[in-house]
Structures are given as C-alpha cells and as structure tokens.
Amino acid sequence: MEISKEKLEWIYTTMYRIRRFEETMLEQTFKGNSMGVTHPSDGQEAPPTGICAHLTDKDWIGSTHRGHGHCIAKGLDTHAMMAEIMGRATGQCGGKGGSMHIADFSKGMLGANAIVGASIPLAVGAALTAKYKGIENESVGVSFFGDGASSQGVLHESMNLASIWKLPVIFACENNGYAEATPAWYSVSADDIASRADGYGMPGVVVDGMDVFAVYDAAGEAVARARAGEGPTFLELKTYRYHGHFHADDPKKYRKADEEEHYHERDALTNFEKRVTSQKLLSAKKLKSIRDSIEQEMLDAVEFALSSPMPDVEALYSDVYVNYSNPILGLR
Amino acid sequence: MTTHNKINPLGPGYEGVTGKDLRFRDVFRDTLRAEMNRDQDVFLMGEDISGGFDRDTKEPLDAWGGPFAATKGLVQEFGPERIRDAPISEAGFVGAAVGAALTGLRPVVDLMYFDFVTVAYDQLLSNAAKSRYMFGGQTRVPMTLFARSGAGTGHAAQHSESFYSMLAHIPGLKVVVPSDPYSVKGLLAAAIRDDDPVFLVNDKKLINLTGFVPDEDYVIELGKGRYMQRGDDVTLVGMSYTSIVCEQAAAQLADAGIKADVIDMMSLSPFDEDILLESVQKTNNVVIVDEDTPRASMASEFAAVIADKAFDYLDAPVKRVTGPHSPVPYNKGLENAFMPQPEDVVGTVRNMLGRD
Numbered sequence: 001m002e003i004s005k006e007k008l009e010w011i012y013t014t015m016y017r018i019r020r021f022e023e024t025m026l027e028q029t030f031k032g033n034s035m036g037v038t039h040p041s042d043g044q045e046a047p048p049t050g051i052c053a054h055l056t057d058k059d060w061i062g063s064t065h066r067g068h069g070h071c072i073a074k075g076l077d078t079h080a081m082m083a084e085i086m087g088r089a090t091g092q093c094g095g096k097g098g099s100m101h102i103a104d105f106s107k108g109m110l111g112a113n114a115i116v117g118a119s120i121p122l123a124v125g126a127a128l129t130a131k132y133k134g135i136e137n138e139s140v141g142v143s144f145f146g147d148g149a150s151s152q153g154v155l156h157e158s159m160n161l162a163s164i165w166k167l168p169v170i171f172a173c174e175n176n177g178y179a180e181a182t183p184a185w186y187s188v189s190a191d192d193i194a195s196r197a198d199g200y201g202m203p204g205v206v207v208d209g210m211d212v213f214a215v216y217d218a219a220g221e222a223v224a225r226a227r228a229g230e231g232p233t234f235l236e237l238k239t240y241r242y243h244g245h246f247h248a249d250d251p252k253k254y255r256k257a258d259e260e261e262h263y264h265e266r267d268a269l270t271n272f273e274k275r276v277t278s279q280k281l282l283s284a285k286k287l288k289s290i291r292d293s294i295e296q297e298m299l300d301a302v303e304f305a306l307s308s309p310m311p312d313v314e315a316l317y318s319d320v321y322v323n324y325s326n327p328i329l330g331l332r
Numbered sequence: 333m334t335t336h337n338k339i340n341p342l343g344p345g346y347e348g349v350t351g352k353d354l355r356f357r358d359v360f361r362d363t364l365r366a367e368m369n370r371d372q373d374v375f376l377m378g379e380d381i382s383g384g385f386d387r388d389t390k391e392p393l394d395a396w397g398g399p400f401a402a403t404k405g406l407v408q409e410f411g412p413e414r415i416r417d418a419p420i421s422e423a424g425f426v427g428a429a430v431g432a433a434l435t436g437l438r439p440v441v442d443l444m445y446f447d448f449v450t451v452a453y454d455q456l457l458s459n460a461a462k463s464r465y466m467f468g469g470q471t472r473v474p475m476t477l478f479a480r481s482g483a484g485t486g487h488a489a490q491h492s493e494s495f496y497s498m499l500a501h502i503p504g505l506k507v508v509v510p511s512d513p514y515s516v517k518g519l520l521a522a523a524i525r526d527d528d529p530v531f532l533v534n535d536k537k538l539i540n541l542t543g544f545v546p547d548e549d550y551v552i553e554l555g556k557g558r559y560m561q562r563g564d565d566v567t568l569v570g571m572s573y574t575s576i577v578c579e580q581a582a583a584q585l586a587d588a589g590i591k592a593d594v595i596d597m598m599s600l601s602p603f604d605e606d607i608l609l610e611s612v613q614k615t616n617n618v619v620i621v622d623e624d625t626p627r628a629s630m631a632s633e634f635a636a637v638i639a640d641k642a643f644d645y646l647d648a649p650v651k652r653v654t655g656p657h658s659p660v661p662y663n664k665g666l667e668n669a670f671m672p673q674p675e676d677v678v679g680t681v682r683n684m685l686g687r688d
Contacts, residue, residue, distance in 0.1 A: 060435060093468030103467040110434060111467055115458045121424050122459060125431015125439075132375065132413060132437060141431070154454075157424025164419065319469035320503050322527040325555035326602035328503075 001217045008282055009290065011053060011212055015045040015269050016294050018069040021078055022243075024298040025068065025085060025099075029247045033306065035087040038099040041069040043242035046268040047174045048073035050215025051142060051235075054223040058135075060108045060126035061142045062119030065100045066241070067112030070144050074109045076102065082301040088308035095311045096319070116179075117152030120145055120171070124158045127167035127226075140168040140226040148179025150193045159200040159234070168226035170219065171197075171234040174209060176241045181254045197234035209237030210266040213275070351546040356538045359513040359545055360402055360520065364440065366549070367524045368410055371438060374524060375414040377425055378442030382407035382417050392417065399444045400480065400539055426452035426477070430459045433475040433529070440524060443479035445491045446533060449499070460529040461504030475530075476523045482535035482573055482623060483660045483671050492660035492667075494623040496571070496630050499531050500601040506530040506554055507600040509572035513543040515598055518552030526554060535573040535623075555602035559611075563591030566681050567611040567618040569634055571597040574621040574672055581621075581677035590681060600630050608634060609642050616647040619680050621672050626654040648684045653677050 003011070022042040029038050041048075044066070052061070052073035063070040071081055076092065084091025085099045092104050103111030110126060113119035120143045127141035149155055150173055162169040173193050177184050190196060197204025205222070208214040215237060222233035240263035244251040251260075276282040317328040354362075368374045381403045383396025392412050397404025407415040418425040422443060429439035443449060449456065460473050483492040500507045506528055510516035516534070523530035560570075560579055563586075570578035575596035582592040593611045597603055612618050618638060622631035631652040638650050653672045661667055682688050 060431075062431075091468070093466060093470070096468050097466045101466040103470060105434070105467070105470050110431065111463065113459070115454060118427070118454055118458055121427025121455065122431035122434065124424070125428035125433070126435045127431075128428055129432045129435040129437050132432070154423045154427060157419075157421035158427070160419060161421060161424050161428060165416075319465050321506070322464070322472050324506075324528070324602050325553070326605065 001220050003216065005281065007053060008276060009286070011049055011216070012272060012276070012282065012287060013290050013294065014049045014052070014073050015212065015272065016291055017078065017297070018042070018045045018049070018072045019269060020294050020298050021068055021072060021081070024302060025082065026243070026247055028082070028086070028302060034085045034099070036098050038085060038247045039066040039245065040243040040247065041066045041241060043263065044069055044174055044176055044209070044239045046212040046215045047172060047209050047237040047239055048144065050212045051170065051172055051219040053216055054219050055108070055140070055142065056138070057106070057108050058139045059142065060110055060123060060139065061144060062110045062123035063112040063144050064116070064119065064146060064149070065112065065114045066146070067100070067102060071102050071104070071109060071112065074104075075107045076104045076109060078297060079301045079304040082305040083308045086305040086308070087310065088305055089311040089315070090304070090308040094315055096315060117145060117149035117154045119143065120149065120155050120158045121161070124162050124167060124169055127162065127169045128165065131165070131167055136168040136229050137227045140170065140223060142170045142172055144172045144174060146179065147173065147175040147177065147184040147188055147193060148182075150196070151187055159197070159202070159232070162232040163200045163202050166229070166231040168229070169232040170222045170226060171232060173234065173236045174239050175236055176239050178241070178245070178251075178255070180245045183254070192236060194234055194236035202232045202234055204234040204236065207235055207237045209239030210263065210268050210271070212268055212272055349546045349548070351544055353542050354513050354545045356513045356516055356541050356543070357400065357402060359517050360534070361404065361406065363517050363520045364403065365406060365409065367521055368406070368414060373436065374438045374440060375416060376403060376406065376440045376442065377416040377418050377429055379418055379420055379444055381442050382412065382415050398442060400536070402442065422448050422452035423455055427455040427459060429475050430455055430463070430473060433460075433473045434463060434471055438524065439475045441475065441477045443477055445487070446479040446481035446495065447490050447493050449479060456505065457502055461502045465504060472527045473529045474527045476532065477529070478532040478534055480536045480539075481533050482537055483655070483667050484537050486662065486664065486667070487536070488662040489659040494533070494535070494572070494655070496533060496600050496624050497628055497633065499533070500630060500633070501628075504529065505601065507533065508554060508598060509533050509535075509600055510598065511538065511570070511572050511575040511596050512541065513545045515552060515596070517545055518550050519554075519598060521549075522551035522554055525551065530554070533572060537573045552598060555599045555604060557595050557597045557599070557604035557607040559607070560594040560596050561592070563593050563615070565590045565592060565615060565617065566685065567593045567595060567615045568677060568681075569595045569597065569608065569618060569620040571600060571622060571630060574623055577672055577674055577677060578621050580674035581681070584674060584678045585681055588682070588687065590685065590687065592681070605637055605641070608638055612638055612642045613645045616645055617681075617684055618646070619651045619653060619677060619684065621653045621677055623655055623671055625657050626652060627657055629654060651680050651684060653680055
C-alpha cells in the first residue's frame, strides 16, 4: 500500500511519541508523581499507529488498561494525558479516571477500560450507531484488546453480533504474548487467535505487529471493508511489550532474555528508521527533528502536569449522573 | 373513554381527566411506540423482541412479539433495524447498547427476565453506570433497560428474582419500578427521555392487570413516590407489586378500624425520601414491604433513612416484610410463602400497634 510522505511523518511522530510518552510516564511514576497503577505499552507502537493512520475523529476506538498508545494514535493531547495520569484537574477526565480510563469523545476515543475485554462491545455499539445512521463510510469502530481478552466471553459475543449484523468493526487483537504473567501459549487454545475469526464468518488476518508497514496494510484493507459495508475483520497483531504488565512488574520473572532480545532486534521504531532512510522516503535529518520536537513535548507535558491543580473535592460528587434528585453529597 | 376520580397526588389529579382502563402490557407497548415515534434515535434491542424470521424472505415473523408479547406488532411499524432481535448474548448486546448510547443513540434493551441481569452485569456496572463519572463528565449514557421480576408465576429460582438493590446500589444507574398501568406509562417515557442509564423492573404479576391511564402524554419524575391512599395510623411502603399488596393489606386493616398511608415508591434510585419522612412523621409507625430478599435490600435502605432522619417520630421499630433469605422456590405453596402477602403485612401492623 502506498504511503504518502506526510503519512510516513505522522507514523514516525506517533510511534516515537508513544515510546517517549511511556518512558517519560514511567520515570514520573517511579518518582511518585503518578497516582496509581500504570501499564506501559512501549514495544507495541506499531498496532495503534498503523491502524489509527486510517481513522479520523469520526471513527471510534475502544481501548484497554494498556491504552496510552491507543490514545496517542487517536490524537489525544499528551499534556492532558500526563496530567490525567498525575490525577490533575487538567487531565482529559479531570483526574477522576487516571491511566486506565483516559478518554476523549471529541477524538472518537471511547475510553481506556480496565475490565479486560469490556470495551469490545462498546466499539461494536459505536459501529451499530454508524449503521443505524447510515454513516458506515465515515464512522467505523475499532476494538483494541489483547491476547488475554481473547479468552473473555464478551469478545466472542461481540464478534458474533458484528458478523450477523454486518457491522463496520475491526477487532484488533494485540497479542503481546502475555496476559499479566501468563503466556499466550498456555492460555490460548489456538496457534493463531486470528483463526477463531473463521468461526464467526469474518476474515482473520495474522499480522506482524512489530512492523508498522504490515499493520498499515492489513488495517487499510480492514477499514476499507468496514467503510464499504462489508462487515467486520479480525486482525491479530503479534507484538511485544518491553516492560512488565504494570510499572512495578518485573517481566524477567516470567520471560527469558533471548525472547526479549529477539523482539528488541525487531523494534518497530528502529526498523522504520532503517527502512525509510535506506529507501530515501524520509531523511535522517527529518527523523531527528521529529524526535527533538517530541522530546520537548514530553518535557512540556511533565511540566504542565506537575504545575496543574488537583481537582476540587467537590469533583467527588459531580458527574455521577446527568441529573439525580437525591443530592449525592447528602448520601454519606 | 372514562374518567377517574381517584386522587393522584403527583399531578393535577385524575379527577375529570379523560382516559381509559387499559392493561399494563398494552400501555407498556403503546408507550414504547410513542417514544419511538417521538425520537428517531430510540431503538429497541433484545432476544425475540420480534421473534422468528422467515426462512425464505428473511423477514421478521413477529411470532413472539417479545417476551410476554411486550413488543408485539412493533417490528411491522418500525422494521428490524429499530426493533433489533438479538442473539442470546446479554453481555454482548447490553455492551453494544452502551456503545450506541455513548455515540448518540438512545437504546432500549429488553433483558427478558430480571435474573439475566447478572449475565450482562459487567457491562451495566463497569460501562453503563461508570462511563460518565470516570471520564470526567465528558459523556452520557442515555439508555433504558427493562426486565421482568417477581415470584408467583411458577418460574422458579432463576426466573423470579426481585434483586432491586443489586441495581440501586450502583452509582450512575437509576432504577424505577412501576406498579400499575398509570405508572408504567409515565416511568417508561421518563426513563427513555432521561440522559442517564435507567433500569425499569417490571414485576410479572402486573403484566395483565388493568388500570386507569390518562390519555394525555405525561412523564413521572424519576425519584418521586406517591400516596395510593391516606390514613393516620400507619405507613405502608410498597414498591412494584408490593404496592398492591400494601393496598390489599390497607383494605383489611380498614375493616379493623386501622387507617393506613400507602406509599408506592415508583423509583428506587433516586428515591423519594421526603414522602417517606412526611408520612412517618404523621403516622409514627411504618412497615416496608419488599419482595426482594432482606439482606442489603431496598427495605433495609428505607428503614435506615427513616431511622436516621425520623427516629424521634417513631412509636415502634421500623418493620420490614420481605421475602426470606432464600432463592425463589418452585412449589406453589412454597412460592406463596416466599412472597409477602397482605396477611403478613396486616399481622405485622396489628402487632406493631398492639391490636392483635
């Protein structure tokens, strides 16, 4: 699939932004500036980037506890994301959601979701809205989830619904090999999760999730199918998370060094850089200028977040309902 | 056409209001139809809500017209896109309804039996109820769910529960419990027009009952209870079908010269604290009647609020008449013993007032 120079720049910018956001976020977490549990996605930059490259703000994505990459690829502001992770009033959710619930509905981002598999039917529902309104060509639903969620019943229900109703959905399974500490070879009954798509009457495609070009191509076909009213596609993106399940998890307790080295050799960013410079698609100078601007963006994001106010205690009681006749404050 | 002279303390009163005596089930369906006509974004989803498809034409047959024929005929009017028959996948289609609500539609979900709530509970609790709050007020979830509850029809342990409190416990979710044709019209319309997720629990024992329904379009404000009748000696608090049980008990008590305030709560979250406190401050005695099991029930919640805010007005401890702490049995005799009966309420009141 042809990729324009602008799109290539966007892809590199997005992948580098995800990488540096996660690294910066982890630094801040270990400094005690983040207020809770965070799940870094560095290593997995290619799937959200290669898929969201085909989407606009009118398309919807559902995400997971490991959702920072999805947020960034869907265009969410990294300053507000860093602020949300630090629990600040200036975060997307006013500090009430945190790392696992970052959302921005103006960007078509239905929210990171901390119940494994729970966001999958939300993307199906967004696609149902598109079909109901006859706007499938401009609004598809993408559900990001992992190999862990592939064992959840709601995924299978959602695939069945999307298929029988021919909804514009892309099931994007980021198989990073581990559900928390449990390896996919132990917990998944199939060699390829994508093979399960057969049973639901939709194409299932195994994709190299460390290669953003491969992801871009596969996602392009899936999104085109959805926009054309031809129904859902299942993509299994084989990828790898460089860190543990959450910030304080040491993956060396359950992963071998040679496996980690194998994936680092296939790093999505390094290989992108090699390919675009050797094929003279983008210059090394251009890549450096992108990296420099992201470095500055991360410094600014941290400064913005750290200098942002905490939410007022009144926020505890707001936004439970649009309206509720019993004052929430009076209920405790 | 008929008029009705029963007092309706919520509004201008039934007196002189034109309307008809209608069956609960017909009012339910007519209200769904009216709301779907009023708003193109309203659509219905559930198992067998039309029921059956022609093998050759693939057209819906409407063979069932929904569980208890609740939606019979609607698919002919609105088509299968708006009367969307779903596979048996409660978690999947409730989740899809949440996604549709988050992206601009107003889904109405028929969950068939209340007991099936648990199959979809994660979507209800973690997504429908929490999205607005955890996303900092960015979004709203304007969806309605309904399901049939209640013992008394031989449906046994897995099709008869009335676990209202399991829903009312959830911040972000609203819960309403109509008790007659009048209240189902006003509450269902209000639920569908509301911008928060609302669960309407429909006791099966109400479905074929007839009652007066005004012709006019109206909604009942969520969170409001009503007096079914007034009396000075004791307050009987009902919800859903137990409001009828309370009325029946009040009639028996009247024969013994005991006059009861009968309150029909209609909404369980939010709920009408004011009407409870107003009545208890007058009668000084209160019995709460709830078909749910007693532990952490709405009856317990109402009792706690009364004890907290009207303790000095009470002449006797607050009493609860509920189901036992057990599943619902199948055997008719056991099932009747499970459900709060008017006689149980009468006995409790007589004991409370020392009028054995």
